[in-house]
Amino acid sequence: xxxxxxxxxxxxxxxxxxxxxxxxxxxxxxxxxxxxxxxxxxxxxxxxxxxxxxxxxxxxxxxxxxxxxxxxxxxxxxxxxxxxxxxxxxxxxxxxxxxxxxxxxxxxxxxxxxxxxxxxxxxxxxxxxxxxxxxxxxxxxxxxxxxxxxxxxxxxxxxxxxxxxxxxxxxxxxxxxxxxxxxxxxxxxxxxxxxxxxxxxxxxxxxxxxxxxxxxxxxxxxxxxxxxxxxxxxxxxxxxxxxxxxxxxxxxxxxxxxxxxxxxxxxxxxxxxxxxxxxxxxxxxxxxxxxxxxxxxxxxxxxxxxxxxxxxxxxxxxxxxxxxxxxxxxxxxxxxxxxxxxxxxxxxxxxxxxxxxxxxxxxxxxxxxxxxxxxxxxxxxxxxxxxxxxxxxxxxxxxxxxxxxxxxxxxxxxxxxxxxxxxxxxxxxxxxxxxxxxxxxxxxxx
RNA sequence: GGUCCCGUAGCCAAGUGGCUAAGGCAAUGGACUGCAACUCCGUGAUCGCCGGUUCGAAUCCGGCCGGGACCUCCA
Numbered sequence: 001x002x003x004x005x006x007x008x009x010x011x012x013x014x015x016x017x018x019x020x021x022x023x024x025x026x027x028x029x030x031x032x033x034x035x036x037x038x039x040x041x042x043x044x045x046x047x048x049x050x051x052x053x054x055x056x057x058x059x060x061x062x063x064x065x066x067x068x069x070x071x072x073x074x075x076x077x078x079x080x081x082x083x084x085x086x087x088x089x090x091x092x093x094x095x096x097x098x099x100x101x102x103x104x105x106x107x108x109x110x111x112x113x114x115x116x117x118x119x120x121x122x123x124x125x126x127x128x129x130x131x132x133x134x135x136x137x138x139x140x141x142x143x144x145x146x147x148x149x150x151x152x153x154x155x156x157x158x159x160x161x162x163x164x165x166x167x168x169x170x171x172x173x174x175x176x177x178x179x180x181x182x183x184x185x186x187x188x189x190x191x192x193x194x195x196x197x198x199x200x201x202x203x204x205x206x207x208x209x210x211x212x213x214x215x216x217x218x219x220x221x222x223x224x225x226x227x228x229x230x231x232x233x234x235x236x237x238x239x240x241x242x243x244x245x246x247x248x249x250x251x252x253x254x255x256x257x258x259x260x261x262x263x264x265x266x267x268x269x270x271x272x273x274x275x276x277x278x279x280x281x282x283x284x285x286x287x288x289x290x291x292x293x294x295x296x297x298x299x300x301x302x303x304x305x306x307x308x309x310x311x312x313x314x315x316x317x318x319x320x321x322x323x324x325x326x327x328x329x330x331x332x333x334x335x336x337x338x339x340x341x342x343x344x345x346x347x348x349x350x351x352x353x354x355x356x357x358x359x360x361x362x363x364x365x366x367x368x369x370x371x372x373x374x375x376x377x378x379x380x381x382x383x384x385x386x387x388x389x390x391x392x393x394x395x396x397x398x399x400x401x402x403x404x405x406x407x408x409x410x411x412x413x414x415x416x417x418x419x420x421x422x423x424x425x426x427x428x429x430x431x432x433x434x435x436x437x438x439x440x441x442x443x444x445x446x
Numbered sequence: 447g448g449u450c451c452c453g454u455a456g457c458c459a460a461g462u463g464g465c466u467a468a469g470g471c472a473a474u475g476g477a478c479u480g481c482a483a484c485u486c487c488g489u490g491a492u493c494g495c496c497g498g499u500u501c502g503a504a505u506c507c508g509g510c511c512g513g514g515a516c517c518u519c520c521a
Contacts, residue, residue: 029521037521044521073519156516158449163517182519204519226521233519256521257451263513265520292459292470298452298514308458308471315470318484353460361460365469375485379478430480437483446484 003058005222006296006357008230008253009155009238013357018221019251024055024062025216027250029208029225029233030112032069033093034078036275037100039286039301040226040259040266046287046402047256047295047358048224049106053400054354064110067211068094071115071201076190086191090114100276103283104290105402111215115207118214122202123195125210125240126183134243138174140186140198144205146179149239155253156231181205181236205236212249213241223250227257257298274301284317284403285310291360291401313403319371320398321407322378323391325445328410329418330384337388346370347393354400367397414445 003016018024028048031037037045048066055062070090079086098108115122126142129135135144146152146160153159163179182203184195192199212220225234234253241249258265261272279286289309293299327333339347346369353362374390377383398404410418421436440446 031521032519041521156449158517161448163448227515228520231516236519258515258521260514265515267520289458294460297459300458302457305458305471311472312458312470315484322484359460361458361470362468365460368469372486379485425480428480433480434482441483 003055003355004357005252005254007251008255009248011157014252016221016252018060019219022060024052024060024222025220026052026062026064026222026224027208027212027216027220028064028066028223029229030066030068031093031097032072032074033090033097034072034074035093036096036277038266039274039276039279042100042104042276042286043259043290043295043299044224044226044256045101045106046104046290047360048254049101049402050291050360050400051222051224051254051358052107052110053402054358057396057400063216065211065215066110066112067208068097068112068114069204069207070094071119071191072204073190079190087116090116096277103276105284105287105404107402113211113215115202118207118211119193119202121214122206122210123184123193125206125213125244126202127196129183129240129243132243134240135183136176137184137197140184140200141174141182142184142197143175143180144183144236144239144243146177146181146239149242151242152239153235155235155238155248158231181232183240205233206240208233209237209241209249219245219247220250222252222254224254224256227255230255254295256295257293259299259301261301263300281306282310282313284405285313287401287403288313288316288364292364294361295358316367316371316403317405317407319374319378320391320394320405321444323374323387323394324407325410326378327384327387327391329415332384332388333409335385335388337390337392338385339389339393340386342373343370343386343389343393346373347396350397350400360401363397363401367401370394370397410445414440414443417443418445 004013005016006013026048028044031041052062052064068090071086075086075089079089082089101108126135129144130137130142133145134148135142153163160179183206184197184200184202186198186200190201192201212223223234223237238248241247260266261274264272266273286306286309289306290299292309324333346366349369350363350366353359353366356362370390370393374387374394377387377390417436417439421433421440424430424433424436437446
């Protein structure tokens, strides 16, 4: 079976055809580093990590790139507030981002270009847009001529006419068209960079296309990000790249739905915001929660819903560790597992779910099926080869989903306590058995 | 005002024209257990409402009700 991906640009589910055989070149819009990330920011961090893991599992070589926006008004404001410089703020929150990404189980081993490292590329990209007549300079500011791109709006399902009608009264009369967006901004406050248009800063929309152009040198396979970026950010990226290269930069555009809190969009001003670092629950439970809804649907966060998934994760983890420990106790951990028809069926269901536009909820259903099956085998006697097979399958699923049960081999002490407990129960020494049981529970073995 | 999305059991959620509408959490009955926990087996749905298309609709079309997003460099 081939992978199928819903392409926001065509509004259809398409079979994935890589540009280069067995390779996936993908780019995901990263954060503006002026604050700790919130749980909504974590959704793409988790989801696209799974996308990468699954492609890799399917034998693709994945070149994953996700940027850091480290030049931005919000960073400047934050630097002034904290009486420091922009670089300090950016560095601090880049570190914090990596820490949060690891907390939620996502890999941080990928290329993460920063705007400050690509300034000359961004400037020359803008220059070329001006040369070709797609952009114009006014008083040190450079704007993109939206009218020059007939397809403008195709990604987000709008057209220039609708946008014009809906546009609020624009104070900025410098623009030829209120919909034109800023490529370069002449500024006095905060860090500035020299350019042929004067001292200033780049607008937000050029960095991704300039980086993709520089790093990949051509159109990429997948461009991803949150729905909130579809308009105007991704629309503007496409417009710029159509202007220079005549294509939409990426063959497949993927967008993850928004995360809401209590059915409303997260809002800092209304105090409805939860930072990843402040989430006082099991992060694997949070990851499971995120993956339990299809990525394109909005997802609603509440403490109750999260606890629901934290419990779910506890159960999965318990089954995994019980399978692991029982095999360990029987010295069967290093033997090869047997994959019976039931395990094969579960495995196949899991892969098919993910091939179908990354249907993680259905993949998780197969994980539950595996949990049930493993538990049944634990209760039966002499099923070690199948238990070992189940454990191997758990490992495959966990690797793809980025879940980590953190179970390691029993120590000598662990084994000794376990044996003692078994004996105490056999000898009907229940007081002793209860004390040992408590110990085993503390060690997470029971 | 313009554009668009969603409404499936107490909660989360899959399914988007066709066998008895997946799965999980919670609840509850039973089995297992020295007791318990864990686990296993069982128990739950007029698919927001009304109408239409069709041999057949949760799935398509229309209307209504309810919730939400975007049109402001918010993932």
